[in-house]
Amino acid sequence: xxxxxxxxxxxxxxxxxxxxxxxxxxxxxxxxxxxxxxxxxxxxxxxxxxxxxxxxxxxxxxxxxxxxxxxxxxxxxxxxxx
Numbered sequence: 001x002x003x004x005x006x007x008x009x010x011x012x013x014x015x016x017x018x019x020x021x022x023x024x025x026x027x028x029x030x031x032x033x034x035x036x037x038x039x040x041x042x043x044x045x046x047x048x049x050x051x052x053x054x055x056x057x058x059x060x061x062x063x064x065x066x067x068x069x070x071x072x073x074x075x076x077x078x079x080x081x082x
Contacts, residue, residue: 028061045072 028036036044041064048058055073059066 041068042072045069049073 032047036047039047041062044062045058045068048061049055053061055066055069058069062069
């Protein structure tokens, strides 16, 4: 019997091994992935946020800390000097 525990893992009670990790991320199109290859991390965060991704989804997708995502989204962009 498979049981969902609080750490977002499915565990098989009979064998007591981790079977599958639940991953909740949105799908990124291949054209968007190509665009993101040339972006720095902060730009990627803003890009994904514009498409409606939550901070947690962005953190998981990019493999960075939640605080980094929050900091980028809370801090306004500096105006470019002419």
